[in-house]
Amino acid sequence: xxxxxxxxxxxxxxxxxxxxxxxxxxxxxxxxxxxxxxxxxxxxxxxxxxxxxxxxxxxxxxxxxxxxxxxxxxxxxxxxxxxxxxxxxxxxxxxxxxxxxxxxxxxxxxxxxxxxxxxxxxxxxxxxxxxxxxxxxxxxxxxxxxxxxxxxxxxxxxxxxxxxxxxxxxxxxxxxxxxxxxxxxxxxxx
Amino acid sequence: xxxxxxxxxxxxxxxxxxxxxxxxxxxxxxxxxxxxxxxxxxxxxxxxxxxxxxxxxxxxxxxxxxxxxxxxxxxxxxxxxxxxxxxxxxxxxxxxxxxxxxxxxxxxxxxxxxxxxxxxxxxxxxxxxxxxxxxxxxxxxxxxxxxxxxxxxxxxxxxxxxxxxxxxxxxxxxxxxxxxxxxxxxxxxx
Numbered sequence: 001x002x003x004x005x006x007x008x009x010x011x012x013x014x015x016x017x018x019x020x021x022x023x024x025x026x027x028x029x030x031x032x033x034x035x036x037x038x039x040x041x042x043x044x045x046x047x048x049x050x051x052x053x054x055x056x057x058x059x060x061x062x063x064x065x066x067x068x069x070x071x072x073x074x075x076x077x078x079x080x081x082x083x084x085x086x087x088x089x090x091x092x093x094x095x096x097x098x099x100x101x102x103x104x105x106x107x108x109x110x111x112x113x114x115x116x117x118x119x120x121x122x123x124x125x126x127x128x129x130x131x132x133x134x135x136x137x138x139x140x141x142x143x144x145x146x147x148x149x150x151x152x153x154x155x156x157x158x159x160x161x162x163x164x165x166x167x168x169x170x171x172x173x174x175x176x177x178x179x180x181x182x183x184x185x186x187x188x189x190x
Numbered sequence: 191x192x193x194x195x196x197x198x199x200x201x202x203x204x205x206x207x208x209x210x211x212x213x214x215x216x217x218x219x220x221x222x223x224x225x226x227x228x229x230x231x232x233x234x235x236x237x238x239x240x241x242x243x244x245x246x247x248x249x250x251x252x253x254x255x256x257x258x259x260x261x262x263x264x265x266x267x268x269x270x271x272x273x274x275x276x277x278x279x280x281x282x283x284x285x286x287x288x289x290x291x292x293x294x295x296x297x298x299x300x301x302x303x304x305x306x307x308x309x310x311x312x313x314x315x316x317x318x319x320x321x322x323x324x325x326x327x328x329x330x331x332x333x334x335x336x337x338x339x340x341x342x343x344x345x346x347x348x349x350x351x352x353x354x355x356x357x358x359x360x361x362x363x364x365x366x367x368x369x370x371x372x373x374x375x376x377x378x379x380x
Contacts, residue, residue, distance in 0.1 A: 063260065154308075158303075163237075190232065
């Protein structure tokens with residue numbers, strides 16, 4: 001079965017029962033943001049008035065809604081944020097590929113929004129998500145390197161050597177990145 | 191008692207017993223970062239080789255180590271990251287004030303690092319922290335608006351009106367921001 005058919009199958013089977021999810025009826029055009037008019041409105045009010053930075057993006061922290069692990073950190077442009085809100089599936093702006101990035105599109109590892117939060121000055125969002133397994137095999141995960149979370153290494157803090165040796169907190173990969181991504185270019189840049 | 195004396199008192203009483211904490215002996219000069227030489231080194235290795243963006247900063251997600259709430263999102267420059275690692279207390283780069291920002295310096299709400307993680311391409315860090323109470327009264331918190339977390343409002347996701355009304359997930363403020371910050375300028379910008 002082709003990758004796109006699998007994605008569609010997944011979407012139909014996993015979300016058809018959800019009362020709050022309807023990818024068919026909701027598009028980004030249905031979500032409107034308020035104009036930012038005062039500090040009080042932005043900090044203390046109920047208007048959704050997100051602030052995009054000079055590059056037109058807003059940072060997003062993605063965490064697992066059950067384990068409370070931080071899974072990844074990425075950016076959304078206006079379209080991605082509106083699509084995330086309207087469809088209930090995480091969309092980002094890929095800075096390396098300079099395009100809209102529906103998480104899971106190529107890997108099968110979709111992120112379903114269980115809760116979205118926005119911060120005091122509305123220039124950052126947190127999404128708490130549930131995950132799906134990669135279509136090419138493995139367990140639920142989020143990181144392109146093959147680990148569950150992008151944050152799979154710990155930095156020793158406090159007294160210590162001038163060079164801090166990172167410690168792995170995930171013992172093994174959740175999936176084989178070659179099987180999932182094939183020869184797609186690695187997004188990591190030096 | 192003056193604010194600075196209180197801070198010093200807090201520092202001496204709370205951390206003098208900690209084996210991993212010694213503000214006197216550790217300065218940022220004692221921490222060295224590795225040069226970034228390959229994707230493999232950065233993603234799969236044990237070298238700490240953080241990447242600072244075009245503005246010289248790295249994003250930092252701050253969460254509470256016990257409740258697993260995301261408390262805030264901010265940036266660190268090289269000096270702030272090194273000081274955070276060496277002292278075990280969160281330091282940031284204040285973009286609004288354009289200066290090093292030791293969290294808690296003016297409010298008493300310090301953040302002690304319980305664990306620091308870094309992501310796959312080493313361009314984002316997560317710090318898991320414990321908090322202290324504001325010196326002017328109130329319960330432990332992090333947000334300048336007076337809430338515990340900066341993420342005190344939820345965005346409704348899925349089907350719904352085009353304008354989404356934010357829902358408060360914290361019922362009351364943890365401290366009085368006027369008592370803590372006085373007439374200091376509000377960092378929120380429209």
